[in-house]
Structure formats: C-alpha cells, structure tokens
Amino acid sequence: MGLRTSLATVAGRIVTWGARRFRIGGGTALPGFLALQLHPDLLRELARQLPHGTIVIAGTNGKTTTARAIAALLETSGLAVVHNRSGSNLPRGIASAFIEASSLTGRIRGDIGVVEVDEFALPAAVQALQPRMLVLLNLFRDQLDRYGELETVARTWRAALAALPSDALVVVNADDPVLTALTEPFSERRWTFGLDDPAVALPMLPHAADWRLCPRCGEALTYRQVFLGHLGIYACTGCAFSRPPLTVAGCSVASVVPLRIEVVAGTCRVTLESQLAGVYNAYNVLAAATAGLALGLDQVGIVRGLGSVEAAFGRQERVLVAGHELTLLLVKNPAGFNEAIRLLVLAQQRCPVLILINDLDADGRDVSWLWDVDVEKLLALDVPVSTGGIRSGEMALRLEYAGIEPAAQYQGVVEAFDRWVASLPPGCCGWVLATYTAMLELRRALAQRGTLPSFWAQ
Amino acid sequence: MRLRIGWLYARTMNIYGDRGNVLALFERCRRREIDTEVVEIGIGERLEPGRYDLFFWGGGQDREQIAAASDLQGAKGEVLRAEIERGVPLLAVCGGYQLLGRFYRPHDGPELPGLGIFDAWTVAGDRRMIGNVVVESAEFGEIVGFENHSGRTYLGPTAQPLGIVRIGYGNNGEDGTEGCRYRNAIGTYLHGPVLPKNPQLADFLIACALRLHGWEEPLAPLNDGRAWQAHTEAVARARAQRRSFVLRLPLRRS
Numbered sequence: 001m002g003l004r005t006s007l008a009t010v011a012g013r014i015v016t017w018g019a020r021r022f023r024i025g026g027g028t029a030l031p032g033f034l035a036l037q038l039h040p041d042l043l044r045e046l047a048r049q050l051p052h053g054t055i056v057i058a059g060t061n062g063k064t065t066t067a068r069a070i071a072a073l074l075e076t077s078g079l080a081v082v083h084n085r086s087g088s089n090l091p092r093g094i095a096s097a098f099i100e101a102s103s104l105t106g107r108i109r110g111d112i113g114v115v116e117v118d119e120f121a122l123p124a125a126v127q128a129l130q131p132r133m134l135v136l137l138n139l140f141r142d143q144l145d146r147y148g149e150l151e152t153v154a155r156t157w158r159a160a161l162a163a164l165p166s167d168a169l170v171v172v173n174a175d176d177p178v179l180t181a182l183t184e185p186f187s188e189r190r191w192t193f194g195l196d197d198p199a200v201a202l203p204m205l206p207h208a209a210d211w212r213l214c215p216r217c218g219e220a221l222t223y224r225q226v227f228l229g230h231l232g233i234y235a236c237t238g239c240a241f242s243r244p245p246l247t248v249a250g251c252s253v254a255s256v257v258p259l260r261i262e263v264v265a266g267t268c269r270v271t272l273e274s275q276l277a278g279v280y281n282a283y284n285v286l287a288a289a290t291a292g293l294a295l296g297l298d299q300v301g302i303v304r305g306l307g308s309v310e311a312a313f314g315r316q317e318r319v320l321v322a323g324h325e326l327t328l329l330l331v332k333n334p335a336g337f338n339e340a341i342r343l344l345v346l347a348q349q350r351c352p353v354l355i356l357i358n359d360l361d362a363d364g365r366d367v368s369w370l371w372d373v374d375v376e377k378l379l380a381l382d383v384p385v386s387t388g389g390i391r392s393g394e395m396a397l398r399l400e401y402a403g404i405e406p407a408a409q410y411q412g413v414v415e416a417f418d419r420w421v422a423s424l425p426p427g428c429c430g431w432v433l434a435t436y437t438a439m440l441e442l443r444r445a446l447a448q449r450g451t452l453p454s455f456w457a458q
Numbered sequence: 459m460r461l462r463i464g465w466l467y468a469r470t471m472n473i474y475g476d477r478g479n480v481l482a483l484f485e486r487c488r489r490r491e492i493d494t495e496v497v498e499i500g501i502g503e504r505l506e507p508g509r510y511d512l513f514f515w516g517g518g519q520d521r522e523q524i525a526a527a528s529d530l531q532g533a534k535g536e537v538l539r540a541e542i543e544r545g546v547p548l549l550a551v552c553g554g555y556q557l558l559g560r561f562y563r564p565h566d567g568p569e570l571p572g573l574g575i576f577d578a579w580t581v582a583g584d585r586r587m588i589g590n591v592v593v594e595s596a597e598f599g600e601i602v603g604f605e606n607h608s609g610r611t612y613l614g615p616t617a618q619p620l621g622i623v624r625i626g627y628g629n630n631g632e633d634g635t636e637g638c639r640y641r642n643a644i645g646t647y648l649h650g651p652v653l654p655k656n657p658q659l660a661d662f663l664i665a666c667a668l669r670l671h672g673w674e675e676p677l678a679p680l681n682d683g684r685a686w687q688a689h690t691e692a693v694a695r696a697r698a699q700r701r702s703f704v705l706r707l708p709l710r711r712s
Contacts, residue, residue: 149519366604368650371478393691397684401481
C-alpha cells in the first residue's frame, strides 16, 4: 500500500464519477486504465488485502453468468464480494471494480473477490490477483481475428495455470477435452464438473465443434455423448485419454426451461433450480455449485443462492416493450449462437425472432462465423425471423441459404428494433438475438427510455 | 446427371465459415434443379480419379495443415494434380491455397512441400494480415471477403493472380496481388464464406463442372438480390474500416 496506491485509487474514483456524471459510458474501464497507468501494481496491492482471497473465472462462454452465480452464493453466506459485475474483464475493468470498492486511502472494503477474466488477459490477471481458485468453463472458437487460433488461447492458459499459487484450487469443466488436458498436472487439487444425462445429449457432434482430435496424442476423439459444441463424454481412440471422473455431476436435467438439475457430489445429492435456462446455463450453474462446494459452503446455502441468480446483461434478460414480453439473448460465437437457437426451440414459444449483427472491434470484425452456426435449426420453430445491425445483409443471406426467407431486413440496431417491435401482433412475445455491441446499443436506448436499468447499476 | 463436389479435408480444414462456400455451391445447383452430392475426402481416404466434378478446400490450423500436406505426398496429390489439369474446377482458401503452391516455409520446423499446381510459394510472416478485402479481378469483377493470415504468398513468373487488391493485404501485403488462377482452379486468401457474397465465383465453378459433362449452355440466372446486397454491405464495411485505420494512424505512432 502507500501513497501511490491511494493516488491511483483517488484518480480512478474521480474518473468513475466524471464518466457517469457526464454520461460517457459506465466508467467500467477508463478509471482502471488510468489508475493502472499511475500504478501498474495496483491490482496486486488491492487484491492481497482481501481476507478470503480471489476467485477467477475464465472461459469463452458463460463467464459473466457464472461469476454472478458464484458472487450470489458468497453473498448468501454473508460475505462482502468485490466483483467486476459489469463484465468488463480486461485488467483495466477489473481494476475499475476494485477501485470502486476501495476507500480513498487505497483500502479495499470487501471479504472476497470474484473476477471474470478475458481469455488473453488470464496470465496477467492470475499473476496480479494470485487467486485461491481458478474456474475454467470452456474453450470455444471466438473472434478469430482477435483471439487467433484455439491453440494460441490454450497456450496462454497453460501459462496462467503455471502462475497459480501452489495451494490454489482448480475447478474445471471436465466435459471439455482441452481443459481436461490442460489441468491434468493439477489433478490432486482439481475439482471436476460435467453433465451425465443422455436426455440432453445432441444426436451428433455439431458442425461448429472445435476439437475433434485428442489433445494428448492427436488421434481422433470419439464421443459417447455430446452435450454442447465439443463438450461431452469423450475417449481417445489412440491413447488412454478420456473424460475423468466427475467431482460434481449434473446427473439428471429434469427441465431446461427453467433449469432443474439433480446434482451428485460424492454421497450428497441435491436439486438445483435456477431462473436461467438452456443447457449452457446448466454448465454455468454446475460450475458455480462446484466452486461453492470446493470453498466449503453449505449445501442449503448453495441451493438458495443459485435459485436467486438473475440473468446478466443481455443474457436471457426479459423486457416489456409496448406490451410485448421480449427476451434478449447475447450471441458472440458459433457455440453460443447454436445454444441460443436450441433454447428457442426447447422453450417451445412461437415468438418472432430479431437477429442483430454488428461487426465492430468488440464483436469481431469478421462475420464469417455466422456460416458455422446451424441456423437451419430455426426452421423447426416456424416463426418470422428478421435481421438488423451493421451486417443485417450478411445475416439475411445466411438465413436465405438456410431455407428461411427473412421476414424483414432492417437497417441499424435501434431503428431495426423499433420497426420490428411495431410489426409484432398485439401482446405477442419476441426473441432478440444480438452481438455484443448491438446489445450494448440496444440496452443503452432501452435504459434511456426507462425500460432497463443501466448495466453498471445491475 | 449428378454433380459431385469433393470437399477436401472437410473435418480438419474448415476453420471459419468455410462451410458457407459448400452451402452456396449446393444451393445454387439445387435452385437450378442440378442434382448435387457433397462428398468429404479426409486424411487417409483415397481420391478416385474421374469421380469428382468440383473440389473445395478450406483453411486450417497449423497442425491440420501439416497433416494435409503429408497426406497429399504421393498418389493422392498426383490424382489431384491430374484432375486440375483435366479442367476440374477447384476453390482453395488460405491453408488449402498455400498447399497448392510449391512450398510453405514456417518460422521454425521443416518446409512443408506443396503440390506446385500454382507457381507460387509461401513464407511465414511476423505480422498477421487481418481485415476486410476488396479485390478487382478482370475475370470476375469485384470480389469481397475477409482475410486472416500470417503466411505471405509470392507468385512466380508463370502465375496469374486472381485479382488486384483495392482494400486489404492480399497475397503478401507488398505487391498488390491477391490469389492465384490456373486452368479452372482458384486459390485465395478470402477465407470463410467467399462464394455466398460473390455469386459470380460460385457460378463460374458450377459452369466449369457442368462443362466436364458436355453442358455448354450458360447457367440459368438466379434471384441474387440478397447476395449482392450482402456484397455491397461488405464493401462498405471494408471502406469504413480503411478510413478508421487511416484516422487512427497518427495515434498509433505515439
């Protein structure tokens, strides 16, 4: 600690206040950025004051939701949690959240940190935060123009694992063969979770599956069951590599919308219920429950805590607009988009769909990934599908090639949304699928109209 | 008559939306009531001479590209070469394109031999060339797509480029060329789905395939309104991003 920490904290706090006062964003990144310029070791200084340490969550999909769920568990058991809730997950975003929880003298007010981290920022974040637990969710193909090939991300994560304190626990999704292989050296302090229910298995490995080869020997992997993307119960045809035994197993997914899962951990068996829906959220809920058990929280608290978790920014968020109940779904990559479509089909509500595709830096400038999404599955829903956003035309063409004639092809994000809403029959529900910046733009407009709270206030 | 599309290394080299190309070929045949079949040709699987009317070959990560290079050493590579000489149309993207040249020289490790169908070679570069691309081709007009590669491909004296880069990097970011053409084969760095947004390229490949069966008539036109709209949209994005790149230049230097 010291003068420098204090100075950086004060500077950050002034910027946070200014950003919100003058409405230049939510102050979720700039304060941390400036503070880290003033004091590069700020995160380490603040994190090491937390009496119960920090939990770090990483993965291509589900970071924000899982981090929220873990924070909810800890809050239920009476701890004050420092959390980058807005989903701003680069070091500057994490620093912003920590600064906001600190006094002007650079003292952090909280018991435990819950931090979601960007894939590429993981080694730096682990170095700075020295977490007591690292939760690894999944590794999918995402924004190739930014993240590069999957092997590059896997290498980055190997470096992050090597930087963990020697007593840190590793909670890992064992249904992901890549994560299983990455965390093998940590098997004695590793908690594995995964699904074990043939009822939610897919008939085959989807087109967008990213890993078909054994990460250990390179031979083909065979799947007894596939649950999502390349997540499932796998075994290598060439060596002994296979899905390891699960510490915490989601044995029976009784309901997907909303979620109800029977969870078995050793001799204990509990039913988890959540307002969240979809198989991908089953993994997020399982990850949070496993983290809770590994931290020694009691079962009743975990069940209650998870039941209270609400959707994060644009993740199955429900809004009421002009008498229409609309559900907002963020889609960022093929695996996530496929799961969103699966949720629409499973929900069995025949609501019209609006798909908003942007190609700004934060979305990935390359929209090629839309062609890896199994858009054809929307045919089963038989509802009008419209498009909007900067790449409305690309999405409309993708739909056309999937045999779905777009109901309308709108321009812009907010303009598309308004015109689409106006076209809905009275009282009709609707789904809005949007990429990151499209969701941000839409939510900002809805917040200005008083339909939604600002995302940093959630 | 039935067209058979051979999708080379469909499982291992389909890195980012490559499926869109096969979908475009298939759909555009189907709409013209041309019976089409797509056959995947994987590592270790035989390539039967005379069986295929059109080839597609996508991009892949390093490991998959090395596996494909060694798979094509010997008889399989010879068959592919003979088929291209016979006039079978082919579209090869990124990793596939590189292996149709004479060799690929990585940063470290041994040189990967190519098939030498294109008089071209590729050298690993330090900087990735990423972004929207607009290419002007005398044969096909304006072609738009996205590139993401660190390999720099150089064309030999007998090679003919697919076109000239208007926006983006193309083969190597230096000489303004993009892609390569030989007989009815096209190699390009425009990865992902290049055919849906450039239907003239898709129809060229289909027309070549039909000619192998003695069908000389022009293809029936399709309603391509949406495809050209997506094309125009992509070109507008390429222009906008070039502008923002230029605007950001002074900041980058600081």
